[in-house]
Amino acid sequence: MLALSKKKLNDFLTALKRAEPQRQIIVPVEERGATKYFYFPSALPLFFGHLPYYSAKKFFLPPRESLFRFRMEKGKYSATEETVQCNQLIFGIRHCDVQALKILDKFFADEPTDSYWDRRKNTPLIALNCVNPAPACFCDGMGTRHSKGADVELTDAGEYWTVEPKTRKGKKIVSEAAAALHEVKKPKPLEEKPCEVTATKRKADSVTEKEAFWKEISDGCLNCTACNIVCPTCTCFDVEDETDLQGNEGSRYRVWTSCTLDDYSRVAGNYVFRKEEHAKSLIRVQHKLNWFKQKFGEHSCTGCGRCSLHCPTKVATADVARKWLQ
Numbered sequence: 377m378l379a380l381s382k383k384k385l386n387d388f389l390t391a392l393k394r395a396e397p398q399r400q401i402i403v404p405v406e407e408r409g410a411t412k413y414f415y416f417p418s419a420l421p422l423f424f425g426h427l428p429y430y431s432a433k434k435f436f437l438p439p440r441e442s443l444f445r446f447r448m449e450k451g452k453y454s455a456t457e458e459t460v461q462c463n464q465l466i467f468g469i470r471h472c473d474v475q476a477l478k479i480l481d482k483f484f485a486d487e488p489t490d491s492y493w494d495r496r497k498n499t500p501l502i503a504l505n506c507v508n509p510a511p512a513c514f515c516d517g518m519g520t521r522h523s524k525g526a527d528v529e530l531t532d533a534g535e536y537w538t539v540e541p542k543t544r545k546g547k548k549i550v551s552e553a554a555a556a557l558h559e560v561k562k563p564k565p566l567e568e569k570p571c572e573v574t575a576t577k578r579k580a581d582s583v584t585e586k587e588a589f590w591k592e593i594s595d596g597c598l599n600c601t602a603c604n605i606v607c608p609t610c611t612c613f614d615v616e617d618e619t620d621l622q623g624n625e626g627s628r629y630r631v632w633t634s635c636t637l638d639d640y641s642r643v644a645g646n647y648v649f650r651k652e653e654h655a656k657s658l659i660r661v662q663h664k665l666n667w668f669k670q671k672f673g674e675h676s677c678t679g680c681g682r683c684s685l686h687c688p689t690k691v692a693t694a695d696v697a698r699k700w701l702q
């Protein structure tokens with residue numbers, strides 16, 4: 377079996393960069409105690425200790441992106457669609473975040489596809505297994521710990537990772553950096569620690585719809601939107617037009633938004649149809665744990681735990697799951 381010595385990681389990534397200099401290589405790094413995906417090479421140290429605080433979603437679905445430009449000429453508007461040039465690769469993505477991309481696919485890869493899909497199909501994924509789940513993770517219970525879908529799978533065996541290409545794209549990537557790899561005969565993968573949180577999707581359908589429960593949750597919610605921003609599966613967006621002062625030309629942007637905001641449910645006539653805080657909390661959590669599955673056949677929560685990690689008052693979806701699905 378092929379293996380990548382951790383000491384040769386830099387050689388491996390450099391070989392991938394040399395093979396296609398235009399390709400952007402995204403890796404987990406540490407900055408001021410927080411981990412995130414960032415571009416290689418950088419001054420920031422690589423970090424594989426646990427799941428990055430921020431998911432890789434923004435490399436597929438940027439927080440704000442222009443969809444098309446428009447222009448008025450001789451009294452008529454014309455529009456020019458933005459084109460996406462994408463050549464990137466993610467090294468060290470966790471399997472739960474691969475699962476998150478599969479959930480985003482259900483939403484954005486349907487016809488008509490858009491810039492999300494242009495990026496997704498041009499981004500090979502090299503996934504890394506998780507041996508140390510963070511305290512808020514419950515990927516075991518949500519069944520995402522070993523989700524398939526990556527082009528190459530790495531398994532931690534201490535001083536090296538075993539390297540298994542899973543797709544044609546994955547085989548090509550591995551061949552590009554073959555000089556940095558070696559053969560191992562009987563790899564001994566490190567033991568994977570189980571998640572401390574034992575919430576399980578088996579009980580997700582039974583999350584209560586009782587008003588009193590959601591009032592308790594919403595009493596703690598500050599509507600800060602942190603849970604939505606860090607969630608790898610949140611798909612909701614708003615649309616904003618930005619024009620010049622005369623309104624003759626401009627761009628239409630897709631911008632991440634949050635179901636915890638009043639603006640989210642503001643419709644024509646300035647009417648907000650979901651004003652009650654407990655109704656916002658119910659939709660925020662139930663969409664993840666229950667309703668998405670009813671429509672698409674899978675839960676839209678991967679159990680990554682990020683929302684709980686970032687929620688200042690601990691009333692995020694992962695906190696409800698911890699309380700309700702144990």
Ligand code: SF4
Nearest residue numbers: 607677678680681683
């Ligand atoms: S709802 Fe929370 S635990 Fe579930 S995928 Fe989103 S951030 Fe992760």
Ligand code: SF4
Nearest residue numbers: 597598600601603687
């Ligand atoms: S659940 Fe927590 S993180 Fe999300 S909006 Fe409410 S207070 Fe903020």
